[in-house]
Amino acid sequence: MTDTQSSQGKGTQGTARLRKSAAQPLLRVTDLERHFPVKGGLLRGNRGAVRAVDGISFSVNPGETLGVVGESGCGKSTMGRLVTRLDEPTGGKVEFEGQDITHLSAGRLRPLRKDIQIIFQDPYSSLNPRHTVGTIVGAPFRLQKVATEHGVKRAVQDLLELCGLNPEHYNRYPHEFSGGQRQRIGIARALALKPKMVVADEPVSALDVSIQAQVVNLLDDLQRELGLTYLIIAHDLSVVRHVSDRVAVMYLGKIVEIADREALYRNPAHPYTNALLSAVPVPDPRRKERRERILLTGDVPSPLNPPSGCRFRTRCWKAQEVCATTEPPLAELAGGHQVACHFPEGQEGSEGQGRPAGEGEPTDAAAAE
Template sequence: MSENPKDAAVTIPAQSTGGEAAGKSGDREVLLKVSGLQKHFPIKKGLLQRQVGAVHAVDGLDFEVRAGETLGVVGESGCGKSTMGRLITRLLEPTAGKIEFEGKDITHLGVGGMRPLRRDVQMIFQDPYSSLNPRHTIGTIVGAPFKLQGVEPEGGIKKEVQRLLSVVGLNPEHYNRYPHEFSGGQRQRIGIARALALKPKLVVADEPVSALDVSIQAQVVNLLDDLQQELGLTYVIIAHDLSVVRHVSDRIAVMYLGKIVELADRDALYKAPMHPYTKALMSAVPIPDPARKSAKSERILLQGDVPSPISPPTGCRFHTRCWKATQICKTTEPKLVELKPGQQVACHHPENFEDQAPQDTVLLTVAKAAAELVADEVLAESAETSAAVAAEVAETAASESEAPADEAGESEAPKGAQD
């Protein structure tokens, strides 16, 4: 199979055309709205299968996705990204919360109620090997949505399936082949063709390139980007590769242990992350610069592992690994609030912004231990930026309070001149 020359030459860059869309996303209508979304998986033991606990996979999510934009979702394994994707596509039943699609509440719709919405909401699964039935041909797999929805495309199902295969870069003549005859990248393209068959409005892609070779990842990412521009799709892309997310997303949500800790425009997030966990994630991105080979690494190493979602920590869930954690972080859960235009953060002591709890300055013991794993330069930079931003905010407030007096003096000057 011959790939698109543009795709073959592209490595995932830091900027993409999605940045232009990000500035206009505020003018678009809200396609998907999620409020207080939760999913707890019960833990049962004993002969009577009594519930003894629950896994808090998703524990209170609030976000919106606007028509035509791409929302990227990142976080460590086990943070609830994939569960969130299955909840908003209604492949899982939520424990609590509300999901609205085009203003309609779809939180608890049954199979019959969701059937018409399946045309508008589709999912691309992570594993291209297990998501395709090995007993069915590619034509049967890609054509299944038409039969399930009772849709008869113009020219017939076979012609439409062959057109879809051509759109995703496959040979239409492979209509009668089986999944085992294709590579991983080709199988993922088949999954994409199946998801796009009914021309959906929202596509949730659960780590669409994580199972592929690096040489193939850029081709699939560029394919998704091109299809969005051609078909006007809206994406929620779940991934753990920060370079992929940066390339395709307009906005990015950072998840940790079932909650969103930061939600911001792509450029703002990568330029000045405000949550300590986000900053630690960004520091892990390798910089391909030979001149920095001998430079001291400023990577932030987090102590320990992610706490168990069966019994998550009280207060801020990141306080057990954070180098800035104080007593308020242990006792009070921070709310996801907009500290900068387009940048929401859930943190008492954010980076690159004034301290939200300046009265609480005594570090926890775990924070002192975590600080030992963080470079001195990073700690100094964190303290300097917070102090500088706080001083700038105070200076701006002072100048604004003096402005009315100055304006009053200027307005009286012409009057005196006329006298």
């Protein structure tokens, strides 16, 4: 694939990769866009748009976990809301199990809500303080009019138990629970209708370290037990590495790199991924002297008026003229490792070893599992 590839090219390429992996993807996103119009001025005219999500394509296969990382404002949460259709895209296509759900009406979406659920970031604001746990977790049953074998109460109690909560707490209110327990309530609610796919938007970032690990393990167990597919959005690169099979890195509304976990963390090809990884503080005091940190200067540019060409060029140390004029397409390097950069890192020589060009990485993947 060459540099002249347009955004349509990305779609076909994604499809090619999917055919290779045989199974039909559960979720396929093609050139997804969400622009928020900015109104203002004397005549309330349109003064441009915040390009929160600006043409991203990826797919999620059944049973896998795709992690999405990026700084705040890169559009990862908006993407999560578009995929769950809590918000309507302004362009592109979202397909769930082959069905186009991009512009479905609320009524036609309702049956699909059973299959796609979301876990929110803040366990304090995502639970109604006036409802008991029983009401909160039982709401999906009532809304979807799902009949349960032994009544809703029993089903809810089973769910609470599944998520590591005491089923006797059925009648308690959210304020009686700690942050970690509330997040478990949110998870129980998301799992009530046995969804096929769960979008988790920063599921652990509001929790303490020791509780974080409990919730990460819980998500892991539930995936194994119920065969769930996850789309996990987070800013913590070490958590994403722990939970994901594949990882996508977003910057200013675009995916800049997407690859299998091992490939991405071992051989990050995009300078931005490199910078992100090098910025993660590591709990090892001796490393602080010898590690080389790539310090990015400045802030993320405004999505109202993103830089021309490559969006990362304003902070990139490798930027050249071509970066300002041509937008790099998300091109495949090897084994499903896609990167949008004119000068990807470690491509000569160092990349070849340990990265067999072709399907999957049986050795790495097996070791990781």
